[in-house]
Amino acid sequence: MSTLTVTNQVFDVMDLNLWYGDHHALKNINFPINKKEVTAMIGPSGCGKSTFIKTLNLMIKTIPNVKLAGEINFNEKNILSDKIDLVELRKNVGMVFQRGNPFPQSIFDNIAYGPRIHGTRNKKELEGIVVKALMDVGLWDEVKDRLHGPALGLSGGQQQRLCIARALATKPDVLLMDEPTSALDPISTLKIEEMILQLKEKYTIVIVTHNMQQAARVSDKTAFFLMGELVELDSTATIFSHPADERTEGYITGRFG
Amino acid sequence: MERLAPAKDRLLKSEKNWMNGEVRGKIIVFLCAFIMIAATISITIFLGQKGLQAFIKNGVSLIEFLTSKAWNPSNQPNPLFGALPFIFGSFAVTFLSAIIAAPLGIGAAIFMTEIAPSWGRKILQPVIELLVGIPSVVYGFIGLTVLVPFVRNHIGGLGFSLLSGMIVLSIMILPTITTIATDAMSSLPNSLREGSYALGATRWQTIRKVLVPAAMPTLLTAIVLGMARAFGEALAVQMVIGNVSKFPHSILDPSATLTTIITLNMGNTTFGSIENNVLWSMGFILLVISFAFILIIRYLSSRRKF
């Protein structure tokens, strides 16, 4: 049983601490993330959700004056040790941002960007990747006639799904999403939620959300953060029905946050 | 209390003052705009009318003017009015200087915004401001004293050459290109950089494949503005280019541009004479071409993405 849980983990975060200058933003986080599960992160604004999710692909390193301590084991390798290949890590751990951020290029070139920089030159192969990524996010039928049209001509929801497709095109194991639907209308949001449920067959997903219903609908595990601490991490059913910590209960029942 | 006028009067009065200020402000602003427009229109009309006189009144052939390489307006009884060497010279120094200054300026902009945003800017910004502040006559003087002998002794020819002109001009237009290119790069949203890094791109890949293409319309605007500046520069070029009316065959040959021929000859010709009128024609060509530059810039600006 215990060996099974170990091999089932993609990420194992141990005693993670993070400071922005003097500001202690993450405190002793211990956070295992299982393969092919959707893990939702909830918590009030400023509690460190974005900070935490950005440590998983080390995007946090693009911010100056950040200090990290502890371990983040990705496939049993500590990515906080010195000898980590950032390119390889980010190829395997894709990220989607709060607002869709397509490059001002064609739809095709947006999705082919990742594979191209990682060395795929063959045109047929690239086409295959692009089509598959677009199908995975349910965008194929909407854009198949304008693959070489500008990505910025898509609607907000389509742009966000395009960005998800772009992240999938590098064939990652993990997909990180920081409030991917907070800028979208309800119908686009629904589409992305449905897509997440399909994607989890193949990918491990970590999603930050302010929407409790969303967390309840899409996730297997839910983590509650408060002021830089991971208060509780458990199956979504448990968190929403009988959480162990009263602060969690207070938050999900809307008493604060 | 009693000394105050009734509230209604005070309100009316203050409104009246306010209205006066408002109207006066409007008039001043309208006047400024009107003067600018009127000045531009009258310069254009004047230049157009003077510029066409050589062809209409003096019977100079427009075809000869634009395509002949032979220039000698005082050759009697057969004056020659081929301005092609100068038109070519103007375009040659403009494009050649842009070829040097564009990569340098854009490179400096990328260095300041992407590679070393903190200290790179601190060093390069004052350098650029200094370059802007140096008057053209000083550029020309330095070119004449340092560059021309250098070209003569180490590269070849007389030293007075297209090459010297293009080097002087490229330094002069460098600040224009660098400044606008820097704005172009720094106005790109950070989400583009994040998006690229998150896919595993290196900094160089991000710059080359995302940022530069995204900023391209504005970068091209920077280059065209630099070219417009080079095209119109007279003094500094005149001091190093040699000012011969022969068509140059290599960049080491001395040459002349529309602007240098105008500044050199305008004092030696009498107003209304045919020799004077063809200089106006050259001025008119300069105007037409700067309109073309403006059109290109407008087109590029309309394609700006960020």
Ligand SMILES: Nc1ncnc2c1ncn2[C@@H]1O[C@H](COP(=O)(O)OP(=O)(O)OP(=O)(O)O)[C@@H](O)[C@H]1O
């Ligand atoms: N670049 C930064 N420099 C300094 N402090 C930062 C930086 N980014 C975030 N912080 C601080 O770290 C804490 C956690 O921020 P974070 O963005 O992770 O919160 P969050 O949980 O994602 O909030 P939200 O729900 O509003 O997105 C906050 O107190 C914030 O002010």
Ligand SMILES: [Mg+2]
């Ligand atoms: Mg956040």
